[in-house]
Amino acid sequence: MFKSTMNFLLCSIIFSTFLSITASVHAHNRCKSEKLAKCVCGNVYYVETPYYMVNCTNTGFTDASMLREIPFDTEAVLFTGNRVESLPENIFGEEKNFTKLRLIDMSNNGIRDIPGKTFHHVPNVEMLILNHNNIKISYDEDKTYHHPRVFSNFINLRELHLTNAFADNTDEQLANDLHDIFDKSHLTNVFRLHLEQNEIRYFKDTKVFCNLPSLTQLYLGNNLISHVDFESFKCLKLQFLDLQNNSITELSNTDLEALDALEDIAMKERTMSVDLNGNPLKCSTSLNFHNWLQKTNVVIRHEKELQCYVTIGNMRRAVNLNTIGETKRAKLSNAITVLLVTLGLVLVSLVAAYGYLNRARLRNRMSPILDVVSRKVQYTTIESQIV
Ligand SMILES: *[C@@H]1O[C@H](CO)[C@@H](O)[C@H](O)[C@H]1NC(C)=O
Ligand SMILES: *[C@@H]1O[C@H](CO)[C@@H](O)[C@H](O)[C@H]1NC(C)=O
Ligand SMILES: *[C@@H]1O[C@H](CO)[C@@H](O)[C@H](O)[C@H]1NC(C)=O
Numbered sequence: 001m002f003k004s005t006m007n008f009l010l011c012s013i014i015f016s017t018f019l020s021i022t023a024s025v026h027a028h029n030r031c032k033s034e035k036l037a038k039c040v041c042g043n044v045y046y047v048e049t050p051y052y053m054v055n056c057t058n059t060g061f062t063d064a065s066m067l068r069e070i071p072f073d074t075e076a077v078l079f080t081g082n083r084v085e086s087l088p089e090n091i092f093g094e095e096k097n098f099t100k101l102r103l104i105d106m107s108n109n110g111i112r113d114i115p116g117k118t119f120h121h122v123p124n125v126e127m128l129i130l131n132h133n134n135i136k137i138s139y140d141e142d143k144t145y146h147h148p149r150v151f152s153n154f155i156n157l158r159e160l161h162l163t164n165a166f167a168d169n170t171d172e173q174l175a176n177d178l179h180d181i182f183d184k185s186h187l188t189n190v191f192r193l194h195l196e197q198n199e200i201r202y203f204k205d206t207k208v209f210c211n212l213p214s215l216t217q218l219y220l221g222n223n224l225i226s227h228v229d230f231e232s233f234k235c236l237k238l239q240f241l242d243l244q245n246n247s248i249t250e251l252s253n254t255d256l257e258a259l260d261a262l263e264d265i266a267m268k269e270r271t272m273s274v275d276l277n278g279n280p281l282k283c284s285t286s287l288n289f290h291n292w293l294q295k296t297n298v299v300i301r302h303e304k305e306l307q308c309y310v311t312i313g314n315m316r317r318a319v320n321l322n323t324i325g326e327t328k329r330a331k332l333s334n335a336i337t338v339l340l341v342t343l344g345l346v347l348v349s350l351v352a353a354y355g356y357l358n359r360a361r362l363r364n365r366m367s368p369i370l371d372v373v374s375r376k377v378q379y380t381t382i383e384s385q386i387v
Contacts, residue, residue: 033069041071047127051076051103058082068093076103084109089117097121105129112136112167116149125154129161132195135178136167148180151187158189163219164197175204183209192217196242199224206232221245221275230258238262239270244302245278250285254294263298273299277308283319285310290324 031054039056046053058081070077070092075195086104092098100120111133119125123245129184138146151157178195191214200223204307209215211361215236221244228243233255263272286308293300300306306321 030071031069032071033066033089035066039066041074041126046076046078046103046105047218049103052100052348053078056082057082066087067091070099072096074098075100075101077101078105080105080107080109084111084250086113087111087115087118087214089115090120091118092121094120097123101125101126103127103129106133107131107161108133111136114143114147114150116147116280117154118150119153122153126156126158127161128157128159129152131161131163134167135164135165137181138173144302146180148177148184151185151253153180154185154187156189157187159192159194160187160190161194161299162198163194171199174198174200175202178203179205179208179211182208184207187212192213193221194219196221196223196305201225201247202227203229209233210235212236216240218242228255230255230262232263233262237265239272240253241274242273242274243279248276248279249282251276251281251289251292253288257309257354258296258297260296263296267376271297271299273301277302281306281308281321283310283321283324286324286361290321293321301333 025045031037036054036056038061039054040056042052043050044055046124052071052073053076054067055078056066056352061079061082062084063080064087066080066083067077067079068091092101101122102121102124104119104125104127107129108131111130112135114135115202130152137148143344147379151160166177172361175198193212193215194207196219200220202225206229210217210232213236216239218236218238218240219242221242223244223246225246226248228248230297233241259274293303304322306319308324310317310319
């Protein structure tokens, strides 16, 4: 009796272990479609958030048709490291409304074309990541190709990641394209926009970001921007502006005043920060900037690491921006020392001249004292000779 109970227990333990193992294997293979066999479906954490995810990373796909098969419950689609030049219309199919879908990451796929009708039925997607692609919004050669409405269905989008996302087209074209995208797409909830590494030199329309009324964090690092019209950000309540590794050589008083004005706008919510690290600032014109840093309420990230450059001949030398103020201060104290020493010398020579001119009178007055001193000297000399 006892033995059979033990056997039964052992069997159930083994059986349930087996069940749970198959269940967990199953959990990582719940794509429920042949076409998605190379993908992994299951619950995972991504960017610190739990998602039910369809993960097709480095699967070698050359088209995106399998995405029409994703389960209705999908919360995140990770489709990266494949080779898909052109995305299809209605990428997730026409029938289903993917109300649970919150994140789409299609980075690093060599994507060039995104037709205006690609993303439909994505009402609750909050984060769209299209980093490292070759997206073209318009072609010079083909005037009929113009797809600025790519993001128009992302009515609840909060974060748009477009780092190194665009084809190497001209600045003017990219600036125009961005303008059209933001103008046509009504991205009213986007608060974070990444546009790093896009070889941007300038924005033809400096108010290009005003069509994103919720924008508070703008990432423009690793571009080729040499001047920013801070005035034009007045339409936003910016909290962070990333300008790392650009081509800014100087910040004029007008620029700095405009930055302070932005801080005044932002302050109602939070402080405003700017990152200017890695720009080729000229030391010769950076003293105003240095002085401004001491008194502004704008938070400067990496302030201690800021550098400016001095060019001597064809040598370029980096100097820590914080020390240019110190050398100025050092120069000032040197000047004061020189002045004091000069004044001292003048005083001494005046006294000497006075003494020389009045030497007769002085000698009469001083003689009793001098006598005492000389006698004392004589005694000491005698004493020391005795010893
Ligand atoms: C997605 O799949 C790739 C390859 O299988 C894996 O390396 C990566 O960790 C997965 N990502 C997540 C968020 O699960
Ligand atoms: C999809 O869902 C959204 C949000 O729930 C809703 O507003 C929209 O009308 C739905 N669209 C379709 C085609 O079912
Ligand atoms: C800026 O450029 C330097 C040198 O090229 C690089 O090491 C650094 O990672 C860049 N910063 C960012 C934020 O990419």
